[in-house]
Amino acid sequence: MKSSASKHFCCTICQRGFTRIDHLKRHHLRLTIYGTTTRTALNEETERFPKLDKEAEGVMRANRQCTSMKLRCDGLRPCSSCQKRNLHCNNERNQVKDHEAEGSVSSKNNDQEPSSDRGSIKFLLNGGTDTFTEHWNLPPSNDRPRTLNDxxxxxxxxxxxxxxxxxxxxxxxxxxxxxxxxxxxxxxxxxHDTFLDFFNGPFGDPHRSTNDPYTTGMAYQSMAPSTQGSDLRLTGQQPAYxxxxxxxxxxxxxxxxxxxxxxxxxxxxxxxxxxxxxxxxxxxxxxxxxxxxxxWQPNxxxxxxxxxxxxxxxxxxxxxxxxxxxxxxxxxxxxxxxxxxxxxxxxxxxxxxxxxxxxxxxxxxxxxxxxDVDPNCWVQFQNLQAAFLMVICQYWSGSRTSRNRAMENRFSEVIKVARRMGLPAFQHGPEERLHEYLWIQRECRIRAINLISLLDCAFSFYSNYPCRLSHNEMECALPCVESVFESAHPFQEPNFELSRDITLSEAFQMLFEEEESSRASSPSTSGSTVAETLAKLTILDTFMLIHLLYAFINTHMTLLATTVPKTRVPHSQQIHGSRAHNYRSAIPEDSTLASIRIALSRWHDHWTRLRSATSSHDWASMGFYKNGYHFWLVSQLLITKKESVDVVMRMEVKCEDKLEQLKVLLKDDNE
Incomplete structure (x- = not known):
């Protein structure tokens, strides 16, 4: 049996010798496993295992880098194989990966830094809309730069x-x-100069003229101008042709x-x-x-x-x-x-x-x-989709003038056309069972009107602009499950449903209903309790419902302003306050407000169950509609602070940042 000195390959960690390089690599792999699985062993070598694990992990990363060049690696820096061939060893790229690993750990720690503060209402309203929508992947704008994720x-x-x-x-x-x-x-x-010219020349196309229009006196403007110096970032190099x-x-x-x-x-x-x-x-x-x-499609x-x-x-x-x-x-x-x-x-x-x-x-x-009969109507609906997307694009990434125009004028045109098409009451029908593409088209219509209602409530949330659609008007069906809509053939999905059998308006009313009266609420939900009905809702459903609930609360606060008793604020508090209010309003405990508290509590309980039942992979793949809890925090703030009625009433319609002004309600907490 050969001694360790006569063997050509030696482990730098335990000094064990090997005659073949693959044996050394297998030994390094076993070191990694050994170091991680026996770290709790109670013997004299226990203290070596953390260092052993770290060094072996570095060797494995080095092996992966060098074997990518079809070289034999012994784990050294530089490895003997690269030194023998006078090549630059790729092990040095390990240092970059180590820095990336350290950076990922630090960033992970930053993300996990005080979750109680990051998820609190104080943190969300700290910078107004910017902090509230910090990680939503919204498109950036000139006057409002945004932090985008990746x-x-x-x-x-x-x-x-x-x-x-x-x-x-x-x-x-x-x-x-x-x-x-x-x-x-x-x-x-x-x-590009030879091969493509052969196929695209006069011999490749018999109808192509032998005269070059670019060298003659024709006034021709190319639709694809020269891109020299444009520093494009495509998948590779910008094609010359x-x-x-x-x-x-x-x-x-x-x-x-x-x-x-x-x-x-x-x-x-x-x-x-x-x-x-x-x-x-x-x-x-x-x-x-x-x-x-x-x-943007996930959002x-x-x-x-x-x-x-x-x-x-x-x-x-x-x-x-x-x-x-x-x-x-x-x-x-x-x-x-x-x-x-x-x-x-x-x-x-x-x-x-x-x-x-x-x-x-x-x-x-x-x-x-x-x-569905007129083929031009599908094109007209796509034009409505285009207008709706343009409103979103201008509101989130346009200038202030474009944002106001989209919110005031353009969105009103979108709602007018949506009502004309009958979208607020659009649902699936039994005739779609044999026509998959017809079902897809109607599902697109259902999703469009649900998202239009969502944006209508968002204007009230961010800019204090009155809603143009009421919750009673939304008799449309709820969107299907996302995995079904993403499929090329939804009918083949195991969780496919022809219809959700519940409308957006019915789901909203379910939040307010008592458990005893829920069975006779409507024909579509008869025989099922509130909990059973809410259990069928998705994360996107809860996001739309909390928007409707916030708009309902905001409207109720506005109506209360004309009836609530007002007490004059002492003069000393007016001087030291950041906003001098002559009156301080107190929210009376009426039946509507009590129902709102029940609805918010019911929404929160259901959202918590959905969050715990959703896997981390599915949660990460969702758009910003997974942040419905943030809207619940703001809604809860409005009904718990006694000054909320006065703050809402003093806000201007179409204000620049409503969330920035709501920070006044947190003044007492900050002090």
């Missing part, structure tokens, strides 16, 4: 560009070099038509045209679609992703999706162009006929048609 990292960007939309490469394979072309600039230029896509050309021309109608000077029109041609290339548009479905799941095709979807909806996704790009030039052009895109989206009085008059003259 979309700025190159890794997450590559995932967004490559794994979200499969259609981004289907039918457009000439836009990218084949896999057998290496990432050498010379090889890539040869591919790119086919024009009909949807990109149509979108540019449609927006330019609205620009020309504004009577701008020629220089401004030319500048806008250049920005449009720079921003709306087919490659960038597909990137923006991917970013939209990765970062606002109303578009059926498997059936979304840019070649067939409404041009207005495609415009809203692209501009919303462009707000998440990491390229500064693209983001700046999107910020400057979004107002013109808004003009195009709201120029659809469904928002014009002429279309309403013509529909009245010809009679109302069935929304």
């Amino acid at each position: 979309y700025q990292s190159p890794r997450s960007f590559e995932e967004a560009d490559s794994s979200i939309l499969d259609y981004s490469t289907k039918g457009n394979y000439l836009e990218y070099a084949p896999t057998y072309i290496e990432s050498d600039p010379m090889a890539l230029s040869f591919f 790119e086919h024009e896509a009909p949807f990109a050309t149509a979108m540019i021309q449609a927006i330019l038509t609205k620009v020309w109608s504004l009577r701008l000077d020629a220089k401004t029109q030319e500048e806008i045209s250049e920005l449009l041609n720079f921003l709306l290339t087919p490659t960038r548009m597909r990137k923006y679609m991917a970013l939209y479905f990765k970062y 606002c799941p109303m578009i059926h992703v498997p059936t979304f095709d840019p070649k067939t979807v409404s041009l207005s909806l495609l415009t809203s999706v692209c501009f919303m996704g462009a707000k998440y790009t990491e390229d500064k030039r693209e983001l700046d162009a999107a910020q400057r052009l979004v107002d013109f895109a808004e003009l195009f989206v709201f120029s659809s006929g469904i928002f014009s009085s002429e279309n309403e008059i013509s529909s009245t003259y010809y009679g109302v048609q069935n929304a």
Whole structure:
């Protein structure tokens, strides 16, 4: 048997020798397991195990790095194999990973730092809307920069560009070099200059003219201008040759038509045209679609992703999706162009006929048609989706003027069209059992009106703008489970249901009902208790219900202001207070307020059960609708503070930041 001195490979931790490198690697693996499983052993070597575990773990990381280059690694830094071949050892990259590990631990500690403070109402209202929506992945704006979670990292960007939309490469394979072309600039230029020119030259296309339009005297403006120096961050290198896509050309021309109608000077029109041609290339548009479905679709799941095709979807909806996704790009030039052009895109989206009085008059003259029979009505609904998305885009990422215009004018137009289409009472029907695509279309309508109601309440929450939809009006069905809606074939899902058998209005009333009277509440819920009905609600359902509940509380506080007795505040308190109020209101304990307390308590109990029953993976994949508990905290604040009536009444309609003004209710607690 060979001695340890005659063996070529030796463990740097225990000094044990091995004749083969694979035996040493297996020994390192066993060291890692041994160090973690026997750390509690009561013997003289117990104190060595923490160090043993740490060193063995470092060896395994080094092995993974060096074996990625098909080299034999002995765990040293640098390893003997790299020294023998005069190569740079990849073990040094271990230091970067160690720093990343330390950074992840520190960031994890920061995230876990006083949860009682981070989840408290004081922390949420500390910076108004900015702290309340800190980790919601909302699109950033010029006057309100936001902290976004992960979309700025190159890794997450590559995932967004490559794994979200499969259609981004289907039918457009000439836009990218084949896999057998290496990432050498010379090889890539040869591919584009020689190989593609052969197939796209006059011999490859018999209808193509031998005259080059770019060298003749034709006044031709390319829809895909040169991008030299643009520092693009695509999946690889920006392709030197790119086919024009009909949807990109149509979108540019449609927006330019609205620009020309504004009577701008020629220089401004030319500048806008250049920005449009720079921003709306087919490659960038597909990137923006991917970013939209990765970062905003989880927050606002109303578009059926498997059936979304840019070649067939409404041009207005495609415009809203692209501009919303462009707000998440990491390229500064693209983001700046999107910020400057979004107002013109808004003009195009709201120029659809469904928002014009002429279309309403013509529909009245010809009679109302069935929304499922007329094929044009599905396109009209997509135009409504586009308008709704544009309102969201402008409210969260537009300028102050654009935000107010979207909240006051544009959203009123959206609600008017939604009522005309009958969406507030839209539900699934038995005729959909044999038509999967019909079910998908109706589910999109149901989701749209639910989210429209959600945004209506959000305007009241963030800007103190009165709601335009009442909870009694929302007789629409609740959205289906997210896993069913995300499927390409919902009928094949094991948890598929044709209908939820409960409307949004009924679910809201369930929060206020007593347990004894719940069985006779409505035909759809007869025979089941309140607890059984609420147990079927999802996280998204609870998010919509807490919005309705907050709007109901805010309206009730406004009505109480005319009847509550007011007591004059002492003069000394007026001087030292940050806001001098002449009167201090006390909330009277009426029957409505008692019912509100029951509803809030019932909502909180159900949300707690849902949260505990949801896995960490499913919870992480949800959008911002998992933060319904934050809205519950604000609602609870309004009904517990006696000054809340006075604070709500003194707020301006369409105020800049309502949550910032609600911090007055926490003044006594801070002192």
